[in-house]
Amino acid sequence: MLRRVFMIACAGVAVGCANGGEPHAVEASDGASVTATIQAPRPIGLIYAEAACGECHAVAAGQTRSPNAKAAAFQVIADTPGMTPMALNVWLHSPIHRDMPYVRVAADQLDPLVEYVYSLRR
Numbered sequence: 525m526l527r528r529v530f531m532i533a534c535a536g537v538a539v540g541c542a543n544g545g546e547p548h549a550v551e552a553s554d555g556a557s558v559t560a561t562i563q564a565p566r567p568i569g570l571i572y573a574e575a576a577c578g579e580c581h582a583v584a585a586g587q588t589r590s591p592n593a594k595a596a597a598f599q600v601i602a603d604t605p606g607m608t609p610m611a612l613n614v615w616l617h618s619p620i621h622r623d624m625p626y627v628r629v630a631a632d633q634l635d636p637l638v639e640y641v642y643s644l645r646r
Contacts (some may be wrong), residue, residue, distance in 0.1 A: 569640025572633045573598065580624075585644050594623045602644035612638045 573583040582590040582597035590597050601607065601615070616634065619626045629637055 567636065567640045567643070569633075569636035569638070569643075572637055573640060576627070576629070576633075598641050599644050599646075602641050603646055607642070607645065609638050609642050612641055 570583065573581070577583055577598075578591075580590060580592040580595035582588065582595075582599065584598075586599060588597045588599055601612075613634070616629050616637065
């Protein structure tokens, strides 16, 4: 019985992958049903932003209020008119931000962070 449940769950996972993460019910021959949902992996840029920037900035999509009222939310930054990946890159390299200490983004994290912030653009 346990093997059967495991196989049903695996089938649900496979179907979930094929459906782009949509919930999907899989029915066994005895009528039992299991629903599986596959979550997309979290972007590396988001993981970095949460760890390095999240203390002051709101970093998640749709958040517009940061923990530090003086720190712009990433959603607000992404939605700034004229914001491009290049502008984000320049902004992240700039040592002068009002009320923000100079933070050096690790070279291997810069592109994922820029991609993540830009992905928030509406």
